[in-house]
Amino acid sequence: MTELPRWDLSPRFGFSTPFDPKIDDFMAETSSQAKAFKEIYENHLDTKLLNAILEYQAISIRRSTVSSYLHLSYDVDLNNDALKKRKGEISERMAAEHGDFLSWFELDLASLEDALLTAQLEKTDTSSSAEEKNLAFFQSYIEEVRRQKPHNLEKSVERALTVRSPYVGTRPLVGFFVKELSLLTFHLPNQAETDDEVNMEVLLSRMTSSGDATYRAECLKNLNEGLGNHIVRVSALSLSAVAGSWSVENKERGYKALRSRRNLDNNCPDEVVQSLLDGVKSAGVPLCKRYYDLKKRILKSTQGLEKFTWSDRNAPIDIPKGEGGSSGNEEKKEEEMISWDEAVKMVERGYRKFSPRMAGMFMDMVREKRIDVPAIDGKRGGAYCAGVVPGIGPFQLLNFDGSKRDVATLAHESGHGCHDILAYGQGHLQYHPPLTLAETASIFGEMIVFRDLLDVASSKGERLTLLMSKVDDVINSVVRQCSFDRFEELAHGARDKGELVASELDEFWMQAMKEYYGTPGEDSPFDAYDNVSHLWAYVPHFHSVPFYVYSYAFADLVVGTLYRSFQTNPDGFEGRLLELLSAGGTKDFVEALEPFGLEPQNPSFWADALEAHLGGLVSEAEALAAELGYA
Incomplete structure (x- = not known):
């Protein structure tokens, strides 16, 4: 590259x-x-x-x-x-x-x-x-x-x-954790001992883009073992301090529940957040399992998969060119890498199809060198968009390695950038939206790029590949993030009884996984949870913004509902969405969504949104898979 x-x-x-x-x-x-x-x-x-x-x-x-x-x-x-x-x-x-x-x-x-x-x-x-x-x-x-x-x-x-x-305060410990995490390096499978190791972003990218189940499993093993050597102790120390501080602050400041402080920052009632979490547990988890049953069948057919494990969760689906079923004997292929220029074109085209104004903002960010693109050592992991202040921002940090998921990340962070630019008119004190709306533009950006790629797909096989990748992303944003919230709930609850240690956090992580993905051999599509016990240790949100993660689920379900509204009633939709984004932090989520006829304060909203959004995508993928002989 x-x-x-x-x-x-x-x-x-x-x-x-x-x-x-x-x-x-x-x-x-x-x-x-x-x-x-x-x-x-x-x-x-x-x-x-x-x-x-x-x-x-x-x-x-x-x-x-x-x-x-x-x-x-x-x-x-x-x-x-x-x-x-x-x-x-x-x-x-x-x-x-x-x-x-x-x-x-x-x-x-x-x-x-x-x-x-x-x-x-x-x-x-x-x-x-x-x-x-x-x-x-x-x-x-x-x-x-x-x-x-x-x-x-x-x-x-x-x-x-x-x-x-x-x-x-917790800031020095969290800063130390972030730095130590950035210094981690790993061997890639089949790599000579003398070869340079890679950082975590590259390892994760290689794992999720590989068509070889053995390679994926080795990547996950290297990740879990690498985290267990040192970072789990640093992460446990930091998370224990964060949870302890959160507990003391809650008591001293009189917050009535564990998430109340974050919910108040979001101007979102505790009852609405609990309704979201309950809805994901009751409606999202069954849809998640149903989808992974489908993915398991397809991977067995196309890659000869013998055992469906956690490392296969985000595996790419590569449908043979004949678009039909497969015996699993095809040569295993790596996901085709996408150049930066190609990624920019994909995002720009998708944005422009929905909103020329947003496409223009995106291209301005590219031309004005507001994006730090490569995945390099010594760089913070993950991705973010910093709004900074009106007149100076926004700036995006990426760890781009050429995968399809990296294109989705570019679309996501660019949505944040557009949101910032549109909201700057509210002034520095008011342009930041509440977390419940902060992910709206970013996830909508992903959605419009995904739908554009689906529109130009040249075959049913390519469409199924794209659909499966999108469902992976939605489940990661909704079900997985709510499982993260459950892990935080368990960890913070235990902190009142004493300092948290890594082995205890390992157990909470496994408990949350089983609650949301089932127990292998009983009620889970997964045959095993190999090499996953330490994966909690690299999630930075647990440290920097406790109980932030539900906002991803909130936004993904809202955006899914918004997009379906756009599909059925496109007239004037772009203007209404840009107006919502331009409001920044001046409207709460109920007021902001009212022009679209959405009522997220309604207890049934979240279960209905899950069925319509995630359920709709899963049904679409199942129907297409059946046409291609993967039912």
Whole structure:
């Protein structure tokens, strides 16, 4: 594969390197600004709220600019100890500055008497759309801050927690875990001992793209053993600290349930989240098992598979060109690798078919070098899109290795980028959507690219291959993520009884797997769960954002329902979706989905969405497989 593009941060941020003296000058100015902010506005929000919010936003933009630049720089250079030290020093300065000069603001805003807030809102010049003249523009931000009032602690306590966070909170442990994970390397199967090892992203890509069951099984074995040598202990230590901190915070701040803190951040009632989890357990798990029964039959026919194990879960389906059944004697093939240029064309074409505007945003991200593409050593694993601040972001981090799944990841992260660009008009304090809607554009981006590829497929065999790959992705987003949530539930529940250890977490992982995928030999399509006990140890969300993972299931089911709405009633749909994305964090999920006739607060919504979305795809794959002789 030719040299892959790297992002170029300097033109957008204005800093030449993370060690640029301009950063220090910029931070000194920001610190002076923050000190003046406290002197001018503390105890005066009853009359000066609009100006205070505007100044707080301006300071937040400056702080986010520096922290984002350093985080992005570090995430592609994790072995650079000097950069790590630099990032840590700036983080410590920011924590002290926030505690001393800024932490009071949202606490006072949350406690501001309703009458005093209402009086200022009533004075708003509603005839003007100019942000700087309109307090009502910030209504969503104000409401979000004030929802936290019952859970805020005394000012002195909040300040102390903020100032200490770089030193004694979970952040240092989580940072250490992320770095150690990035340093892991593995031997590929059939690789000579003298050959260079590969990082985890490459190993996973090779496993999921191989048409050889033995090769896949060896990849998974190498992964599980590699995690077990060291990372499980680091991950257990970090996860134990995160779960312990989460428990203490929940009790001290008065959250009523394990997920309530995350749900409040998402402006999503506990009951709705529980309804989602229950729906996936009751309707999603049977669909998942039904699909894997189909996949098992096809792999036995096309690859001569003798035993269906966890390493075969994401295996590619390669239908012979004759499109019919197979004896399993065909030569085993690796999934055809896709070049970066081809991947860009695929995503651009799919986006353009739905929305030329989104396609234009995507191509701008490519042309403006906003995507760091290659899977290289010393780089953070996985993929993400950082919105940064309006006027500078977004930037995507990928670990592209040329697989079909990498194309889906590009479509996914580019959806996030489009969402950010559309929402920037809400201002820095309001452009971030709640997690329940944060994955909407990204998963919709995957869906439109998938449907475009399905439309141009040249044969029924190719269509079945694409359908099976898509069902793999949906199950990973819905059922697997909810099994992750169950693992977190078990781990956090046990933390109240003492420190978590790796062997205990292994057991919780296996319990969650059996609850969602069944017990081999009893109620599972899998014949065995070989080499899977340590796989919990490489999931970063458990550490950085506890109980985040259900948002993937939430978004995938919402997007599946939205896409079916688009198929049946396409008129005006693009405009409605772009309007939803443009709202950023100013609408909750109920209000945002109302124009589409969706009612996610209805208890039956999730089971119905599963049957329509995942069930529809599984039925489509089963029908096509039957036509091709794989029933």
